[in-house]
Amino acid sequence: MTRLPNRRLLALALTAALAPALPALAQSADPFAPAGTPAQSPDAASVAGAGAFTVSDIRVDGLQRISAGTVFTYLPVERGDVLDSTKAAAAVRALYKTGFFEDVHLDRQGDILVITVQERPAINKLTVTGNKDIQTEDLMKGLKENGMAEGDTFNRLVLDKMGQELTRQYQNRGKYNVEITPTVSRLDRNRVDVTITVKEGKAARIQHINLVGNEKFSDEQILDTWESGEHNWLSWYRRDDQYSREKLSGDLEKLNNYYLDRGYVDFNIDSTQVSISPDRSDMFITAGVSEGDQYKVSSVQLTGDTVLPKEQLQKIVLVKEGQIFSRRLLELTSDSITATLGNIGYAFAQVNPVPDVNREAKTVGISLQVVPGPRVNVRKVEFKGNTRTSDEVMRREMRQFEGSWYSQAAVDRSKIRLQGLGYFETVDIESKPVEGSNDQVDVVVNVKETSSGSFVFGLGYSQLSGLSTQIQLSQENFLGTGNRVSVQAQHSTYQSRYDFSFLNPYFLDNGLSLGYNLWWRELDYSDFGTAQYSSNSGAAQVVLGFPITETDTVTGLFGIDTNQILSSGSTPQPIREYLDALNTRTFHAWRTELGWSRNSLDNLLTPTRGMQQRVWLETTLPGSTVEYFKLNYSISKFWPLSRHLVLNTRGELGYGDSYGDATTRNICFTAGSFQDTDNNTTTPPVFVPGPDPTDPCLPSSPDYDKTVTADGLPFFENFYAGGVRSVRGFRDNTLGPRQAPFANSTYLQPVGGAFKTTGSLEMYFPTLLDTPAARASAFIDFGNVYKDVDSFDAGELRASTGLSLMWRSPMGPISISYSFPLRKEEDDELERLQFTFGGSF
Structure with missing residues (x-):
């Protein structure tokens, strides 16, 4: 009896404590309660007393970026509507559905509907960092397609879903330790910066692949066709040990094809199991298979409307009676027939192979049903x-x-x-x-x-030319006509060059091209790694080209040029004798060139298959200062050995000679000096021609005559070898014959030769660098230059091997090679590390 009063006191105490909260609960439960108005306000309506009401006006509070008109567009309530709890709930759902708002609250002030909203912030900046496997452009594109882009409304739910999707994509690439961390930074004016930080981690490596049930073929034979492979010493390059769900799916399809291509029609993959180590770094793959029996082809028939005579199509049927069944040959046959019909107008032709499997006889009869469709x-x-x-x-x-x-x-x-x-x-x-x-x-x-024109102002550097500057304005598609125009000025340590060229590739409708070249060059060969002399030359040329097939083109050139040679006391003696024999330092020529080229490369910049050949004959016409010709041939063929290896074999031959009579002159040579009989003066040891070829010397001088001859290919047209563009590892232009300025001089200068042969074997690694702009390779170069073709000696060939890297960087192409000489002589000038920066590929 004494506890009852205590219970009553407790109840009264709870009632007193809860009393202040009851009006607030009632107000928050009423969706139409006036905003910020106490429940006791005479203008406020409680849940019990208000109910539905007619909306006289609508006010929206809390807007910052979004206009009130946008809200009214989505709001399913207008002035004059009767608003009850059902319509109020529909209005809230409609505004939430827009994705503009984080919070929506409906209140009432008299008959005015007050909508209080809290806008979602706008994305000011979106940044993705740490990603390597998936390109930033691809990530940004995926984010934008899902409503996550700069300027869009920020939605935390979308961000979380994108994080889950990125995690899934990386796990499909075998990176199970990936961490995706989104960071949202609040800014003023209801904006946010979103940063997605990716820690990719290392891909799980395949430690073991276990095939169960294969008896006809070994694991090595089967796995050799797979893209996935167990971890090995070449995995750093091939990356075959990196697990990927898509890659494994493709390999299982290859496993199925491997058996079907060898006649195992009943082959089946019974189970596949992939397990991962506790630290998520190692993967183990097990596949159980049932091989079945091997089947042969019992018959092959062509049925349906073959359009062409069956005998003609039968020639391209690769599947023959008595052969072991091969699905690959069957697919190739179907594709060949479809392509043959497609090339004569049957664009929608189909070939449906219908197999007839006889499991008792272990044979397959094949009916190739041809459905040509309409000719199009x-x-x-x-x-x-x-x-x-x-x-x-x-x-x-x-x-x-x-x-x-x-x-x-x-x-x-x-x-x-x-x-x-x-x-x-x-x-x-x-x-x-x-x-x-x-x-x-x-x-x-x-x-x-894409952009077909360019304005280039650039700097370049190479060990041969040193620092070079270049200004070039070119347009490959001038005014959309397909014509090519180029203006260029270039300056380096050894040359200044100015060029203008124009080419109309379709001067005539039959494909005849017409172009013009104008150029002027000032060369100082003493800085070119060759004989010490200088030249100033210029030319005006007309170029014609005519395609004879889809891959073959014939070109012709006609032009006039001039070349002024400036020699010095350091110029090699044979060059000075050649100039003295001709008694001139300026050469004029009428020049022609005829060439043929074939190009079947699959890509001009980074080819992986195909061949490129070119042969051209250059000659000066009778009446030129010197009459000579040059014949050149070059070939380059790419062999795709595998997905990881591409072999390039290339070679070049060059030969030149004069075709006119040799020019011979006598000069007077005296002991210790040269004597000019015209001016009766004595000069330092320089050959001076006398006035009379029969007796050029002064009678009183203890002298004798020397006969000099100008014959063969002019020295300024000689071939050179050595350097990054021929035989790497040897200094540019230093291979071949050398000459001294004087008879007893030990200072030998490269002078080139009239016969050149070079070649190379180069193995490219397409998958070593994850960018098409760069290529790595290993090479063997060989070659040399000889005085003439009679001087050729295979024992004099030089050779080198090494590694090379070519990169089309944003600042210009870069080529770097490091070489080891395989065949060299003591006086060869070696240069193991060679590089160029700038220029064009």
Whole structure:
């Protein structure tokens, strides 16, 4: 009995404590309670007393960046509407759905609906750091597509989802230790900076791959075709030990194809298990397989409408009766028939292989059902995206013509030719059926233009030329006409050069090109690593080119040029004798050149397959100061050995000689001095021609005659070798014959020769560097220069080996090589580290 009063006291105490909170709870429960107004206010309506009401006006509070009109656009309530709890909930949902607001609250002041909002902040700056495997551009593109870009409204939920997606992408690449850390920094005016920090970690390495159930083929035979592989000493380069879910999926498909290509029709992958070590650094893969029996082909038939005679298509059927069944040969046969029909207008042709499996006899009968579809005619060829380049320039590269039968081969060739122009970043060709017609298509060429002009002011450096400066203004697609114009000025340690060139690649509709070259050069060969003399030369030339096939071109050149030679006492004696024999220091020439070239490379900058050949004959015409010719041949072929290796074999031959009569003169040579019989003066030891070829010397002098001859290829047209562009590891232009300024001098200067042979074997590593702008390689170079072709001696060839790196950097191309000589002589000038910076590839 004594406890009851205590319970009553407790109840009264709780009631007294909760009493101040009850009005507030009631107000917050009422969605229409006036904002900031006590429940006892005469203008406020409580939940019990207010209920629905007619909205006389709407006010929006809390807006900063978003206008009230935007809110009214999404708000499903207008003036005059009766607002109840159902419509209020719908209004709140509608405003939240816009994604503009973090908080939405509805209040009431009399009959005025008050909407109080808290805007989501705007993204001021979005930064991604630490990512290497996934390019920043790709990440930014994915973020933008999901509403995370600078200027967009910030949504924490979207940011968290993107973090989860990035984690998933990195784990698919085998990086299970990746950490994605988003950081949001608040700024004034309701803005935020978002930083996504990526710690990629190291990819989990595949330590072991276990195949269970394979009896016909060993693990080594099967895994040799896989992109994934166990960790080995070459994994640093191949990266085959890095686990990737997509890569493993492709390898399992290769496993299936491996058996189907060898006749195991019933092959099946029973199970696949991937496990990871506790520290998430090592992966272990197990695949269980059932091989089954090997099947042979019992028969091969062509059925359906073959269009062409069956005998003609039968020649391209690779699957033969009695062979072991191969799905690869079956697919190649289907593709060949489809391509053959596609090239004569049947753009939608299909070949459906229908197998008839006899498991008792272990044979497969194959029926190739040909469904040609309608023969398709091209109604028109349309170009899109070419804002600068005229349609005419693109149309002349097309090999698929309007009004002709559709040909997939012609379409593919057209794409290659358009890409070869260098005007477009991307080229895509699609065929669109003409509406209302089943036998016509429109060929639409979509291009994305790239900059085809450039203004270059640059600095370069090489060990040969030292510091060089260059100014060049060029336009490969002048005014969208396809014409090429270039103006260039260049200065380095040993040369000053000024050039102007113009080329119209389609001077005539048949593809005849016409161009002009004007140039002037001042060369100081004493800084060129060769014989010490200087020359000032210039030329005006006309160039013609005519394509004879898709890959072959014939070129011709005609021009006039002048070359002034400036010699000195340090100039090698044979050069001075050559000049004395001709009794001139200025050479004029009428020059012609005829050449043939073939180019089937798959890429001009970083080729991986194909061949490039060129042979050209250069000669001066009768009436020139010196009559001579030069014959050159070069070849370069790329062999793709694997995804990781590309072999380049290249060679070059050059030969030159004079074709006119040799010029012979006598000069007077005296003991200790040279005597000029015209001026009766004695000069230092320099050869001086006498006035009378039969008796050039003074009778009273103890002298004798010397006969000098100008014959063979002029010294200023000699071939040179050595350096980064021929035989690396040897100083530029130093291989070959050498001559001294005087008979007893030990200072030998390279003078070049009339016969040159060089070659190289170079192995490129395409996957070593994760950028198409750089290439690493290992090479073996060999070659030399000889006085003439009769002086050739294979035992005199020089050779070197080494490593090379070529990089098209934003500041200009860089080439670096480090070489070790394999065959050299004692007086050879070596240069192990060689590099160039600047210029162009």
